[in-house]
């Protein structure tokens with residue numbers, strides 16, 4: 802079902818403060834910065850081999866990422882696995898008894914379609930299915 806790790810999401814307080822380390826010191830290629838308004842985050846995608854690091858900056862105090870940082874500080878927020886057919890992957894997981902946060906896909910960053918699996922089904926790790934966009 803999974804073809805690769807599409808990205809690892811890292812919650813940060815400020816993209817401006819986080820980017821110099823990831824882009825300049827680690828040398829990752831910045832692919833783009835985009836606001837995902839519905840999820841109240843601004844994301845920076847950085848390429849590492851065939852996968853990406855997604856820095857997530859909250860755009861409002863009500864953002865789930867702001868709540869995550871308040872509780873845990875900056876750090877790994879989720880792991881996203883790439884799938885070819887997100888509807889089929891959701892259906893297969895549900896048939897196996899996994900709990901989905903998103904029972905239907907929604908729009909992610911950079912034209913992707915995404916769905917989160919409830920961390921209760923994935924050993925406490927927020928896990929995202931991600932279908933690449935056009």
Ligand code: CMX
Pocket residue numbers: 810837840842844855857865866869877878879881902908909910911913915917919920925926927929
């Ligand atoms: N790690 C581990 N557990 C987490 C978590 C995280 N990062 N985020 C939420 N949870 C847990 C909560 O504690 C909660 O647990 P309980 O049910 O035991 O209380 C459960 O997951 C559900 O969380 P919630 O906040 O109550 O549920 P919501 O449906 O309101 O929101 C979620 C869930 C994951 C969508 C939201 O918390 C979130 O993180 N949204 C931002 C998504 C994001 O990163 N978007 C970036 C762009 C997308 C992309 O392209 O990658």
